[in-house]
Amino acid sequence: MATIKEIIDDVLKAEGGYVNDIRDRGGETNHGITIATARANGYTGPMKVMTQDFARGVYMKQYVEAPGFDKIAAISPAIGAELVDTGVNMGPKVAAQFLQRALNGLNNQGKDYADLVVDGAAGQRTRDGLTAFLKKRGAEGERRLLALLNALQGERYLSLCEGRAANEAFLFGWLARIAA
Template identity: 70%
Template structure:
């Protein structure tokens, strides 16, 4: 897969859709999946319905791709980077990076293939080295297994969110349908 960062962001924008203001959503008003709090934190002061698509694209690039280092993960594996960006948009980039680190630790053959990582939510050099080592050893099959592991962690997190806040149950079916790949 040779998906570019721009293509990954375009997929997120398509998946997120347009304006939503569901009172059950703790994030409040959103446009293209960007919450009002995120828009304001990134300098946008207008009405959420009027948030330009280009502004949303730029927020996604800066906050959900470059800042957490997922652009550098994309040079190793575009599908894994796409999964991390998508998870980061919905759960936060730190959560997505922790999912990757936890999965790498679980798949490192008791430290024989590469050392355990600190699960710090930073997709830095150590995480990239571990991912490279994992994929060099396991290849395309390893990439598929990593994607399955990331989706399993994401699915478990959704169930926990639904258990912790009953209003989240309204979104559960959609989260599993659109966020957790089959």
């Protein structure tokens, strides 16, 4: 069972260190934190020397606690880890929308639990839907839900490439996040 610290450690490993690729609209990043996010969180130094501890704090605040993914991880560490990773890569709102869409598709036309509003807020109703789904479907359901979340993530990556050719440079690497 993954802890929040282990989830963040995995994100830091996936994100790597300093990058400044001119094809990346996010600009300079270090440990997966863009310069804009670093500045918004009070970091004023050069991106090349931003510490992992600073990045860890940003991840905890902005990508775990703020969207409520820590509460999702308390229900399912695997789903929580997936949401944190997707949230870092695509934004927490997108990650929560993926979960809400997936749970809606898996609720047996509302017979197992009510449809969720796909608003990107992983609140109590989303947690209740996840709990009801896992109670009904168990470990195999969790595996299939993870597969569906990864499929949604992969489709989004491909759409980003189709919408902006420069993103094709990143597709192979992005897919490593869902192939692991």
